[in-house]
Amino acid sequence: MDPLTTVEIIARVLYQFTPVWIALILLFAVSIAFKRRLGLYGKLFDSPIGMIGFALVMFWVFTGIFGALDLIITHDPLGQASGMKNKVPGTPLRGAEAGEYAWYLLGGDNLARDVFSRMVKGAWVVVQIAPMATVFAFMVGITLGLPAGYYGGRLDTFLSFLANLILAFPVILLFYLLVTPEIVNTGVPNYMAAVLFAFPIAFIAVLLNSRYHTRPKFRTPLMIGVLGVAIWLYLSLISSDGYLVDSATISIPALPRMLDLFDIPGGILVVFVSVVFVNSPTVFRIVRGLAMDIKTRDYVAAAQTRGEGPWYIMLWEILPNARGPLIVDFCLRIGYTTILLGTLGFFGLGLPPESPDWGSTINEGRKLLSIYLHPALPPALALLSMVLGLNLLADGLREESLKD
Amino acid sequence: MGLFILRRSGVMILTALCLTFIVFFLTNLYPNLEKLAKTQGNFRMSDEAVESWLGSHGYMQPLPVKYGQWLGVMPGWTHVGEDGVTGRCLRGTVTAEEAAQSRKLCGILQGDWGYSTVFRDEVSGIIATRLGLTGKLMFWVLVLMVPSALLVGVLAGMREGSPLDRTLSTFSIVTTATPEYVSGVIFIAVFASSTVGLKWFKGTATSAMESANFENFFLPVLTIALYGMGYIARMTRASMTEVMTAQYIRTARLKGVSFRNIVMKHALRNALIAPFTVIMLQFPWLLNGVVIVETLFNYKGFGWTLVQAAGNNDIELLLAVSVVSVIVVLATQLISDIGYVYLNPRIRIS
Numbered sequence: 001m002d003p004l005t006t007v008e009i010i011a012r013v014l015y016q017f018t019p020v021w022i023a024l025i026l027l028f029a030v031s032i033a034f035k036r037r038l039g040l041y042g043k044l045f046d047s048p049i050g051m052i053g054f055a056l057v058m059f060w061v062f063t064g065i066f067g068a069l070d071l072i073i074t075h076d077p078l079g080q081a082s083g084m085k086n087k088v089p090g091t092p093l094r095g096a097e098a099g100e101y102a103w104y105l106l107g108g109d110n111l112a113r114d115v116f117s118r119m120v121k122g123a124w125v126v127v128q129i130a131p132m133a134t135v136f137a138f139m140v141g142i143t144l145g146l147p148a149g150y151y152g153g154r155l156d157t158f159l160s161f162l163a164n165l166i167l168a169f170p171v172i173l174l175f176y177l178l179v180t181p182e183i184v185n186t187g188v189p190n191y192m193a194a195v196l197f198a199f200p201i202a203f204i205a206v207l208l209n210s211r212y213h214t215r216p217k218f219r220t221p222l223m224i225g226v227l228g229v230a231i232w233l234y235l236s237l238i239s240s241d242g243y244l245v246d247s248a249t250i251s252i253p254a255l256p257r258m259l260d261l262f263d264i265p266g267g268i269l270v271v272f273v274s275v276v277f278v279n280s281p282t283v284f285r286i287v288r289g290l291a292m293d294i295k296t297r298d299y300v301a302a303a304q305t306r307g308e309g310p311w312y313i314m315l316w317e318i319l320p321n322a323r324g325p326l327i328v329d330f331c332l333r334i335g336y337t338t339i340l341l342g343t344l345g346f347f348g349l350g351l352p353p354e355s356p357d358w359g360s361t362i363n364e365g366r367k368l369l370s371i372y373l374h375p376a377l378p379p380a381l382a383l384l385s386m387v388l389g390l391n392l393l394a395d396g397l398r399e400e401s402l403k404d
Numbered sequence: 405m406g407l408f409i410l411r412r413s414g415v416m417i418l419t420a421l422c423l424t425f426i427v428f429f430l431t432n433l434y435p436n437l438e439k440l441a442k443t444q445g446n447f448r449m450s451d452e453a454v455e456s457w458l459g460s461h462g463y464m465q466p467l468p469v470k471y472g473q474w475l476g477v478m479p480g481w482t483h484v485g486e487d488g489v490t491g492r493c494l495r496g497t498v499t500a501e502e503a504a505q506s507r508k509l510c511g512i513l514q515g516d517w518g519y520s521t522v523f524r525d526e527v528s529g530i531i532a533t534r535l536g537l538t539g540k541l542m543f544w545v546l547v548l549m550v551p552s553a554l555l556v557g558v559l560a561g562m563r564e565g566s567p568l569d570r571t572l573s574t575f576s577i578v579t580t581a582t583p584e585y586v587s588g589v590i591f592i593a594v595f596a597s598s599t600v601g602l603k604w605f606k607g608t609a610t611s612a613m614e615s616a617n618f619e620n621f622f623l624p625v626l627t628i629a630l631y632g633m634g635y636i637a638r639m640t641r642a643s644m645t646e647v648m649t650a651q652y653i654r655t656a657r658l659k660g661v662s663f664r665n666i667v668m669k670h671a672l673r674n675a676l677i678a679p680f681t682v683i684m685l686q687f688p689w690l691l692n693g694v695v696i697v698e699t700l701f702n703y704k705g706f707g708w709t710l711v712q713a714a715g716n717n718d719i720e721l722l723l724a725v726s727v728v729s730v731i732v733v734l735a736t737q738l739i740s741d742i743g744y745v746y747l748n749p750r751i752r753i754s
Contacts, residue, residue, distance in 0.1 A: 161415070165422055168733045170688070172695045172707075173726060176714030177427065182435035339583040346585045346696065347711070359585070366589055366700065370607050373593045373600070380586045388581035395577065 004090030004103055013105055013116065019071050020062040027058060040327070043400040050396015056389025060382070063120055064127030073117035074101035077356045084108035086372045089115075109361070109375040110368060118356040119378045125357040126386065129268065130337040133275040134330060137337075139200040140276065141283025146314040148284070149291025156288070163281035171278055171340070172347065178274045179349040189270045194238050196276050201230050210312040237264065271350040275340050279333060286329055290322040297321075324401040328394045335390035342383050358383045405745075409738070416734040420727060427726045428471050431719045437463050440717050444521055460485060462492055474518065474723065476511020512727070518720030522712055527724045530709065535728065537613055538694055538705035541624065544616075545690065549629035549636070550683060556633070557640020558675065562667055564645045573641065579634030584696040588627040592700075595623065609703040624701045628693040632686050636679055643678040647671045677747045684740030688733045 004012065014021075028045075035042035044050040066072050075081070081104075083094045089107040093100065106116040148156040166174075178189060205227055212219035264272070294300065295318060303313045344350050345359020353360065358379035365376025430436070440463075441454045449457065458464050462473075462481035472478030473492055480492030482503060489503035493510040510516040517527040560572035582590075594600055596607035605623045612621040647653065648671055656666050695707030702708075706725070713721040 161419070165419055167688075168419055168423060168730045169726070170691050170695070170710065170729045172692060173427075173710060173714060173722070173729070176711075177430045180436075180714075180717075182439050182717070183430060183433065185435045186433045188430070188433070335581065342583060342585060343692075343696065347699070362585055362589055366585075366592070369589060369592050370597045371599065373597060376589050377593055380589045384582050384586050387583070388578060391577050391581045 003088075003092060004105075006090075009090045009105055012103070016072050016074065016105070016116075017063070019066045020059060023062045023066075024055065024058055028055070040397065040401060043403075044393075044396055047396040047399055049392050050400065053389045053392025053394070053396055056385055057393055060123050060386045060389070061127050064123040064125075067120040068124045072120050073114075074103075074105060075114035075117045077113065077117045077121040078354055079114075080112040081108070081114075082112070084112040084114075086110055086368065086375070087112075088372075089374050106378050107372075107374040109364065110372075115361075115375050115378055118361055119358070119382055121356040122358045122361060122379055123382065123386075125351070125355065126338050126341060126383075129272055129275070129341060130334050133272050134279065134334045134337050136196065136200065136272075136276045137279035137283050137333065138326070138330065139203050140196060140280040142287050142319065143199050143203045143206075144280075145284040145287025146291050146318065147310075149288040150295055150310065150314050150318065152292070159284070160288070163284045166277070166281045172343065174278060175274055175344055175347065175349050178277070179270055179344065184270055189273045190238065192277060193269060193273045196273060196280075197234055197237055201227065201234055204230055206311050207315050210309060210315055213309075267351050267355075271341065271344055274344075274350070275337055278340060279337060283329070283333070286325070287322070290325060291318050294318045294321055324398075328398045328401070331390050331394035331397060335387040335394075338383065338387055338390070405742075409742070412734075412738050412741070416731075416738070419734060420730045423730050424723055424726055425471060427723055428474065428719075429467065431717055431722055432463070432467060432470065436717045440521065440719070443716065459483070460490065472511075474511050474720070476509050476513035476516065478511075479508040480510050512724075517724050520713070520718050520721040522716045522718040522721065527721050530721065531706075531724050531728060534704070534706045534709045537703070538698070538707065540616065541621075541628070541694065541698075541703065541705060542690065544621065544625045545628045545632075548625055549633050552629075553633040553636035554640055554676065554679060557637040557679065558644050558667070558672065560637070561641040561644025561648065561675065562671075564648070569641075572637070576634035576637040576641070579630045580638070581634075582631060584627050584631050584693045585700060587630055588623070588697060588700045591623050591627060607701070609701040613704060624697045624703060627700075628690060628697050631693055632690055635689075636682055636686060639682040640675065640679040644671065644675040647675045650674075677744070680747060681740045681744050684736045684743065687736040688729075691729055691732065 028051075031038065031042070032045050035045045044054060063072065081093055084091065084104055085108055087104060087108045089105060091104050091107060093102055093104060104114050104116070106114075106119070109115055109118070144159055148159045177183065178192075183189070205223065208223055208226060209219065212222065291314070295313075299321075300313055300317055303317050308317075341357065342359035342362065345355070345357045345361070346363045348360065348363060351357055351360060361379040362376050362383075365372075365379070369376055437458055438454055441457045442449055445453070445457050455464070460483045462470070462483065465473075465481060469478060473480050482489055482491035482494070484500070485497070488497040488499055490497050491503060491506075493506050493508065493516075494503060498506075507514070515528075517531065519525075520527050520530055523530055556572050556576060560569045560576070563569060579587075591605075592607045595602050595604045597603075604619075606620040607623075609616075609620050609624045612624075653666060653670055656670050657663075661670075691707070694705065695710055697703070698705050698707040699711055706728070709721070710725050710729075712718070713725055
């Protein structure tokens with residue numbers, strides 16, 4: 001079989017992405033048709049920059065999802081084919097069997113794996129971790145930042161000192177200290193997970209209680225239901241094999257295995273925790289600044305006069321009014337988290353070495369960069385376009401939210 | 405003002421203490437020490453051999469004691485072995501009399517930064533040479549980054565919404581979206597690889613440590629500068645657009661001052677106050693970029709040292725690295741606060 005020409009490669013790559021194109025077109029058609037009823041999300045479709053950004057982001061989100069469903073990839077991202085080591089894009093697979101895709105569309109890497117499939121699978125790693133890690137960082141930042149900004153005083157001084165302490169760490173040093181296998185054995189990341197993941201529960205509890213505490217008959221069942229589910233999820237998240245930490249010297253039992261809903265692979269949990277840990281102080285500072293600004297407004301004074309409790313004011317008066325900047329920062333922060341994940345992969349920290357995430361792939365590809373370009377460039381460009389999309393999306397959102 | 409600087413310095417010292425204690429705690433966890441013992445001794449050590457090696461090198465003492473010794477507020481450990489005395493303040497094995505005569509305190513307060521287990525050398529010497537190399541890199545990064553970022557920002561913010569603004573804003577968004585390990589890889593691929601064939605620059609900067617020239621030093625400098633540039637340019641643009649809508653600019657325009665003069669004489673100075681803070685606060689970020697770029701281009705500076713020390717659990721070198729970086733971070737924050745007050749007449753006079 002002949003090697004593919006450049007045009008053929010492009011055409012075939014585009015064809016492989018068919019499910020993504022269909023999903024994108026459907027999403028855009030529906031969104032544009034109903035954009036007047038969709039609030040800020042709908043307004044996004046008035047700004048060309050925002051639309052381009054949103055399209056780029058959703059492209060990678062759909063790629064991640066369909067890639068995880070094995071709709072796009074042509075080969076097993078971990079499988080090695082003989083004679084395909086460092087082969088250029090479009091090389092036919094030697095001895096391809098029936099039903100097997102006959103080419104390596106973007107070539108093979110130094111272990112003779114398909115670069116295209118690895119890039120698509122890498123999107124799934126990012127789509128899984130980055131948004132969730134950002135949500136958790138926001139929960140931590142909001143839960144601590146609101147009281148710090150609202151009360152001020154000693155609490156503020158103490159929390160700000162802690163935040164600045166973490167920010168003064170060089171990020172890469174922190175990663176090296178948290179993510180090496182020796183530290184993982186001691187269980188430090190598990191303790192941090194137990195602390196950091198408790199913040200969303202505290203957030204939900206305070207959020208609901210401050211709103212409904214005047215109607216105990218409605219509040220109590222609601223709180224039991226919601227918190228029950230949340231705590232169950234929390235316990236299944238932090239426990240693996242029935243233990244919170246299970247090492248030679250110490251083992252702390254947690255949720256029994258039969259109740260454990262899901263297990264996060266050890267590497268991913270550590271990466272997740274360190275990314276949340278690095279991101280939350282910045283969110284804390286933003287929320288604190290916004291809270292300090294908004295607490296001087298008239299509607300806060302009105303709520304205080306009405307006799308509302310401080311947490312009600314923080315969560316139901318200040319927080320909704322700070323949503324504009326927070327949404328914009330959320331988009332930017334997902335991009336930053338993607339960059340951090342790539343940094344971790346680039347230094348070979350956390351994720352297993354054969355993992356197809358973009359950072360690890362770039363790190364592997366760079367070693368032979370002066371001779372073979374194709375293993376390193378696709379993940380590099382993928383990461384670039386995804387972060388670019390998030391930045392453009394944030395820009396579009398900022399422009400649209402400033403209009404009213 | 406004096407009180408402000410004093411308070412900030414106090415906070416700075418407290419932060420440095422907390423931070424080094426955290427690093428100390430994490431690097432002194434037992435699995436890390438075990439790895440250290442095995443890399444320093446040999447890989448087939450039994451558990452008992454590991455413990456005795458750690459004991460004879462002073463690692464088995466309680467954590468606060470070890471921290472106190474490193475700081476230099478507690479007397480350094482000594483260990484009496486078969487062929488003499490070893491200790492924190494002693495170099496090599498010495499006799500008991502010599503050990504009795506040597507100084508008792510040797511920590512960073514006495515100017516003794518310890519001994520690196522990876523490079524087998526004094527930490528202070530390593531840090532000094534590596535910082536010098538990184539200083540060279542940072543100097544050229546700043547020379548390239550600051551003027552071009554300010555130029556891009558001012559040109560973009562001069563006429564908001566013009567095609568020039570759109571182009572330059574897109575450019576700065578693209579640069580902020582490109583982390584160093586992506587842009588570095590792309591630059592090496594395009595300008596240094598034999599596949600594309602341009603070969604304008606070298607793909608490594610190892611030779612730049614002795615003699616830096618345009619060919620071997622431009623790519624690493626450009627890679628760091630680009631990532632930081634977009635952010636500064638966007639801040640400058642935001643500040644410039646704000647200034648351009650101010651009352652006094654409108655007055656100047658109504659008086660008939662030419663656009664060129666408005667920008668150069670009225671707007672520019674006021675627009676450059678905010679970016680100053682941003683540039684100073686960009687330093688900690690640059691530190692990050694330095695680590696990535698030095699690894700990518702194999703330039704053996706401060707960031708490269710950090711990776712080596714962290715990868716091999718070289719405790720005293722890591723502590724020195726964190727002390728230096730925390731000082732850099734906090735000092736730049738202090739300078740940016742003071743500079744902001746001096747630059748902005750509204751704060752200075754009131």
